[in-house]
Amino acid sequence: MTLHALTQQTMQPQAEPEDLQGQTLSALIDGELSDDMAQRSIKQLGQSAGERARIAEYLAIGDALRGLNAQPSDFTRRVMAALENEPVVLAPVPKASNRRPALWLAAATMAAITWGLWQSGPRDDVNVPLAALQQPASQSVEAQPYLAAHQDFAQAVISAPEMHFSKASLEVRQ
């Protein structure tokens, strides 16, 4: 328990006040919000043209950070498609050498999902898997092989469950 308390204390990702929106989104994606809260944030995110434009902007920023040249609309489409396919790719964020853009990317990615939720109308399941980003193979962590290897030892008959990445930034202190 001491260990647990310690890890809780030292390993919490650094919260930054101006990322409250991102935190809510993160909680939403993690399914940590109550139904009420989730409904409210989804509503809030998709309510106005201004919000929609902001989401589109986040997506564009995310694209730029990932070095993709696709139009935001294309990216959105791909996120939507990926949501349907629930693929098994973890996409790492760029190295934390400049942390702000990484956080922005996280926010953008989360917004992308909320966008998907909002666009496809109300769903029962708020905890939608965060879709894979179509990245060059060298820049992605494929979860599937690790899962398959792990399942040599763990209980597993059913095919690997869909993975999504939820918290893009994990503070590591040594």
Add this chain to the structure above:
Amino acid sequence: MMRRHRSWRDLGLRAAGLSAALLTLPVQAADPLSTHDAATWLQRMSDAARNVAYEGVFVVQHGSAMQTLSIVNRPFGSTKEGRAERESRLAAMDGAQREVRCTQSGSITRVMEGGQIKLEKRLNSRHFPDLLPPNAAALANWYSVKLGELARVAGLDCRQVEILPKDPYRWGYVLCADKDSGLPLKAMMINEAGLPLMQYAFAEIRIGGSPKVESQSSRDTWRMPAQPASVRPIGIETVSVKNLPPGFSRIAAVKRTLPNRSGRARMSSEVEHWVFSDGLTHISLFLEPATRPIASVRGQSKQGMINMVTRQVGPMQATILGDAPWVAIEAIAMGLEMRPDAGDPR
């Protein structure tokens, strides 16, 4: 201390309430068994899964996914070949044709792919649905056990048994053990809120008796050469694990290639695979040279049952993955260190 104590008590109550709701049977919040009685119950259920001959059909539900499998368990091997070895066989009844045959010496998966039969040797010989390890009594150190009401699964009377973690480093389980044999007929993995993460239950089961004789053509396909799992021992260890959650120990450490790895990654895909376990929970650690700087990324399966993190440790990429709560994965991930005397692994 008080707070944690209370929250786990709550979990027990909630889990009890949940099973009651699922089985539409009233469940009283029973007191946990003494460590001795808990160990006895755990061992009884574990032994039954190994020593009882049975065949049947069970359904696995994981999130929105569901799979039906047929199973044959022969504790003393197939009589025709006269082997005394335990053998179990699983076949997926829906989706892709997939069969797993487990013996003491290993397990082989037979997959039908585009009209071709492919055999693959697996590293471990764990027989699904054996949930409990052979030395299940030791689990009583990390889990408390509560007996619930009698229920009915696959036409048989069974006793509900709750296996609840004493700390936040593992998931809990609710089993239903056959009244006569102790064989778990139903198992549900639950999270700290008592919600099911994964569950399986027999839909049909025949305990005892002699199983159907397998057709000759089916037997022959199992004799085809299997793709061996290429494994070798780890040489010099470069990374150390500072703190493992209580009760966990390293049960395996091998160099291996990862299955299903595609493209360029396949060429250089030998990784170190370590496995930590408390007997019920399994957490894998994969170590490989980092080909570029890596940002820490956390992954999670849809229901949160499997957690994963990738981070960089010195020149290595470490991937920690397991069917365990995030705190357990995090504790292992954060406790990784390069050994001071370690050279460059490349």
